[in-house]
Amino acid sequence: MSLYTMPCVIFAGGKSSRMGKDKAFLPFGGCDSLIQFQVQRLKKIFANVYISAKDKTKFSGIDALVIEDILHPEISAPTTGFINIFKQLKTKDSFFILSVDTPLVDEKTISKLLEVSTSEYEAIILRTHSGIHPLCGIYTRALEEPIKMMMQKGDHKLRKLLASANVYYVDINEENLLSNLNTPQEYEKAVQNLEK
Template sequence: MNPIQKFSTPCVILAGGKSSRMGKNKALLPFGGCSSLAEYQYRRLQEIFESVYISTKDSSIFEFEAEFIEDDSETSAPGVAINTLFNELYAHEIFLITVDAPFVSFKTIGEILERGKEGHEAILAKTPAKKHYLIGLYKESILPRLEELLEEKNYKLSALVESSETLFVDFLDEEEFSNLNTKEEYQAALAKLPSRVK
């Protein structure tokens, strides 16, 4: 059997949040047989992407080897991180996923990347309950608008998405996109393993 052909688009795991509702850094919580949720996501996504990075404020907190991109801005906002990523990676497009969304399937990721060929500036996941601004593909063509918003100190990602050529790809499974924001959600996610892996 031939090995899986990996996606050439760089994948970045966003792990720079404050985890205020969890009460501790959720990226560091043990998960799926790995030292942390961040390591679990990193190892898992390496199976389908040629290059995987972790976006963080401080790479020294992690106990495993990985490709880290540090965002040294005092402002904690996804838009700031996205701007840093494009400047660091010199990529035409970047697939983003949050560290606390471990059940997004390879099939779903493939569907989003496939729709990225249609020419939109952002291709993001959407479920009946919400739009997932941080699970999807962003193109470098959004940078001028993003930089304008950052200069205006408008850090709402919705402002970027709504003023760009954005395609939302519909998915029905809410659980696939569940975030681990609280201790209860973390415990529930542990109970789902390994049934929801990949």
């Protein structure tokens, strides 16, 4: 199977406050860290995998280019990552994003998102019964200016951005695929689910 040419960006710039430690570096799926697990599996799907993070030195041992958030190091929100991604990937019109703490999103689900044409929509986002998942989907350059305008107002809510954008939602029933690893209990549950 040929690899997708659309860039893939793993968001790993969160605070991990509920976990008590940086979840990107917890061991997972036979890898030394969750970020390593995500990079390895996503490189089997995408030709170019990047990491969006606050401090690139933390990821020096990981085989992926880091898009560092040097413009807004004091703000912990995905919107700041987007600004740096648009700047770094200036020749690309769209990119796929996935949060580091959703390791159960499988290739089949990712392919469903990538099958939708980005020429007709500003974003293509995964949706389950519990709602939308802004950190699992495709964003296009059409949203660069709206994100900048939101940030100027101090607004960092992706759901608000998507509510006023032309979005295609891909619906799936497998809620467990979108399990976030925010707490030690959720992490242990995800480890067990992966072993099944």
